[in-house]
Amino acid sequence: MMERRERRYAILAEGWFANRHAKTAHGLLRYGRDEVVAVLDSTQAGKTTLDVRADLRRKAPIVSTLREALEYDPTSLLVGLAPPGGRLPGEWMRMLREAAEAGLEIVNGLHQRLAPELPGAEVWDVREPPKDIPLFSGAGFDVEPKIVHTVGTSSAIGKMTATLEMERTARDAGLRSEFVATGQTGIIISGWGICVDAVVSDFTAGAAEQLVLEAARREPDLILVEGQGSLGHPAYSGVTLSLMHGSCPDCLVLCTDAAREEVFPRIPTPELPRLIHLYEEVAALVKPAPVVAVSANTSALAEAAARDYLQQISRETGLPACDPVRFGAEPILEAALASPKTSPETS
Amino acid sequence: MMERRERRYAILAEGWFANRHAKTAHGLLRYGRDEVVAVLDSTQAGKTTLDVRADLRRKAPIVSTLREALEYDPTSLLVGLAPPGGRLPGEWMRMLREAAEAGLEIVNGLHQRLAPELPGAEVWDVREPPKDIPLFSGAGFDVEPKIVHTVGTSSAIGKMTATLEMERTARDAGLRSEFVATGQTGIIISGWGICVDAVVSDFTAGAAEQLVLEAARREPDLILVEGQGSLGHPAYSGVTLSLMHGSCPDCLVLCTDAAREEVFPRIPTPELPRLIHLYEEVAALVKPAPVVAVSANTSALAEAAARDYLQQISRETGLPACDPVRFGAEPILEAALASPKTSPETS
Numbered sequence A, B: 001m002m003e004r005r006e007r008r009y010a011i012l013a014e015g016w017f018a019n020r021h022a023k024t025a026h027g028l029l030r031y032g033r034d035e036v037v038a039v040l041d042s043t044q045a046g047k048t049t050l051d052v053r054a055d056l057r058r059k060a061p062i063v064s065t066l067r068e069a070l071e072y073d074p075t076s077l078l079v080g081l082a083p084p085g086g087r088l089p090g091e092w093m094r095m096l097r098e099a100a101e102a103g104l105e106i107v108n109g110l111h112q113r114l115a116p117e118l119p120g121a122e123v124w125d126v127r128e129p130p131k132d133i134p135l136f137s138g139a140g141f142d143v144e145p146k147i148v149h150t151v152g153t154s155s156a157i158g159k160m161t162a163t164l165e166m167e168r169t170a171r172d173a174g175l176r177s178e179f180v181a182t183g184q185t186g187i188i189i190s191g192w193g194i195c196v197d198a199v200v201s202d203f204t205a206g207a208a209e210q211l212v213l214e215a216a217r218r219e220p221d222l223i224l225v226e227g228q229g230s231l232g233h234p235a236y237s238g239v240t241l242s243l244m245h246g247s248c249p250d251c252l253v254l255c256t257d258a259a260r261e262e263v264f265p266r267i268p269t270p271e272l273p274r275l276i277h278l279y280e281e282v283a284a285l286v287k288p289a290p291v292v293a294v295s296a297n298t299s300a301l302a303e304a305a306a307r308d309y310l311q312q313i314s315r316e317t318g319l320p321a322c323d324p325v326r327f328g329a330e331p332i333l334e335a336a337l338a339s340p341k342t343s344p345e346t347s
Helices: A023-031 A066-070 A090-101 A159-172 A184-190 A201-217 A237-246 A272-284 A303-317 A330-338 B023-031 B066-070 B090-101 B159-172 B184-190 B201-217 B237-246 B272-284 B303-317 B330-338
Strands: A008-012 A035-040 A076-079 A105-108 A123-125 A146-152 A177-180 A222-225 A251-257 A262-264 A291-297 B008-012 B035-040 B076-079 B105-108 B123-125 B146-152 B177-180 B222-225 B251-257 B262-264 B291-297
Touching: A008 A023, A008 A066, A008 A090, A023 A035, A023 A076, A023 A159, A023 A184, A035 A066, A066 A090, A076 A090, A090 A105, A146 A159, A146 A237, A146 A330, A159 A177, A159 A184, A159 A222, A159 A251, A159 A330, A177 A184, A177 A201, A201 A222, A201 A237, A201 B201, A201 B237, A237 A272, A237 B201, A237 B237, A251 A272, A251 A330, A272 A291, A272 A303, A272 B272, A291 A303, A291 A330, B008 B023, B008 B066, B008 B090, B023 B035, B023 B076, B023 B159, B023 B184, B035 B066, B066 B090, B076 B090, B090 B105, B146 B159, B146 B237, B146 B330, B159 B177, B159 B184, B159 B222, B159 B251, B159 B330, B177 B184, B177 B201, B201 B222, B201 B237, B237 B272, B251 B272, B251 B330, B272 B291, B272 B303, B291 B303, B291 B330
Parallel strands: A008 A035, A008 A076, A076 A105, A105 A123, A146 A222, A146 A251, A177 A222, A251 A291, B008 B035, B008 B076, B076 B105, B105 B123, B146 B222, B146 B251, B177 B222, B251 B291
Antiparallel strands: none
C-alpha cells in the first residue's frame, strides 16, 4: 500500500480497549493522521478514550454497538487486535460483514488476512505486501532528503514510538518530515507503508528502498524510517539488516529499553557501545550511517532514576540520550539534523 | 522439501548444455547424489557430458528428443535453466506435459512455479518453500554435530561449491557430513533443502534452523550449511544474516573470488580482515562462530598467480586459504574440524 487516503476510523476493540495489547488502537489515537470518530468496546461504553487513558491525546466516544458507531459516520473499521487464540470469533466476523454492508472499509492489522473471508467487502489487509516489489536497485542511494533510521537493542523496544515522536517534534519545529512505516501499527498510523517482515526475503531490501523512494517523491525535509527487530535478534536480524541496507539511511538512532535484559532466551542485551559500533560498521559496508543518538524507554524507572540512566548512557556512548515520550525528542532530532548526508562513496 | 528420495534424472537443457548458465545441470552432474541418465540438448546430441565439459565428472549420453531420453528410464526430468525472457516457451511446456504423461516427475529450479501450469503432473517446484515454517526457536543452539557455514564477500561467489567440496573431502576422509542446501541448485544436488530467499522474511531464520535440525536427525559427524549473499550486499544481506543466525554455526568459512572487485554497483569488495571481523562480531551477538578459513575461487588466475594470491590472503588474515576446486578443500576442512562447538554462553 503506497497510496494514502483520508479515513475516519471506528475502532473495533471489544473487551480490550483498556488493555496494553490494544497498541494499534492506542497508536492510532496517539499518533495517527486520520480521525478516530468512535471506539467500539461495550465494557468501556459511555466513557471517552481520554477517560480510559489520558496519554492517548485524542478524545473519541466509546460505544457498545456497531449501530452506535455508524452514527459518527466512519469511513473505515479498524480491527486492531487479535482475540486470544489468533482467529477472529464468528461474532466479530458477523460484525465486520455488517460494517462492510454499511459501506465501511475494513482495515485489518492481523496476521490473518480478511479479504478472502469477506468477499465483496472493501478490505485493507495491512500486512499483505504489494505484489510487484522489485529487487534493491541502488536508486535509494540518490534520495535527496536526509534519511534517519531507528535501530534497536531488541525487537518491540520502542523504535516506532521514537520515530513517531521525532516526526511530531520535527513537525512542531516547522519541518516537513515523512514517517516511513514498516510494520502494521505504523502503517495504520500513517496510512501507508509495507510490512517488511511479511515480504519474501529476497525482496525485503527492495521493499525498504521503494518506501524511501515514495517518501522522497513527497519532497519532505526529512525521511524517518521505522526500524524492525535488532541486528542481534536471531529470529529477526535479517529483517533488521534488509531494512537498514535497503532504506539507505544517512544516520541511525539506537533505541533501547531500561527494563530489557534479554534479546532472546539465553542472549543478553549487548553493551550499547559494542552494538553501536557494529551497526555503524555493518551499515558502512554499503553506505556510512553513524549512530547519532540513543532513544531509551525509561518507563520502568522513576524520574530521577530515568535521568541518571540517560546520563549514564550518554557517558558510555558519547551520544545524546533521551526518552522521547517522557522528556521530548528534541536532542535526537537535533543530532540527526546535524549529521551529514552520506553516499556509498563517503569514507 | 525436507524428505529425500532417490531419483534418476533426465536433464532438459535444449540449446544450453555447453553454456555456463547451465549451472544447475552442471552442478547436478558434478556433485549430485542422484543418477543422471541422459541430457536432452539436440545441439550436442551424440556426445557425452564429459565430451562437452571434462570437469563434470560424470558421463551421461546427450540426446535429441524426450523419446530417446525416456529409453534411459529416468524417474525425473530436470528443468534447470530458464530460457531468455524468463518464462518457458510453449514448445518446452508441451515437452514437460509429455514427460509428465510418461510418468516422470518434473523437477523445476526456476522462479516460475510449474505446479499450477501442469495440473495432474507430479511437480517439484524447488524454490517453493514449505507452508508451515515456524519462527526461529533457539532449538538449533543445542544441535550436537558441529555446524560449519560458508559466508561470502559477495553473492554468487562460490559458497555452494566450497560447501560441496568440503562435503566431498569429508566423505573421502570417512566422515559422515550433511550438506544443507539453501538455494535451488544446492537443493537439486542434494535432493532436499529450502530456498531461503523465497521464504517470507519473518520466517527465514526459522527455515535455516529447521534445516539444521533436520540434518542433525540424520546423525552426521558434521553439518555443512551453504551460505547465501553477503553481509555487505545491499540486496541480499538480510537473507545472509537470517541464515547465519538461524543456522547456529560453530564456525564460518569465508568465500571470495579473486576476480570480483565489486559487491554491487558503487560498492567495492571490502578488505577481507575487516569483513572477517564483522562476520565474527555479528555472529557473536547470538552465538560465537569464528571464521576459520578462506575459500577462494582463483579460476581467473594462472596457477602461480593463484598460489601467490592464496598466500597473500593467508598473510592478511592469519587463516588457511585455498581454492577447493583447484587445490582441494583439505585445509578448510581441517580448520573447521579443529574449531570447537560453541553456544550462546561461549564468550
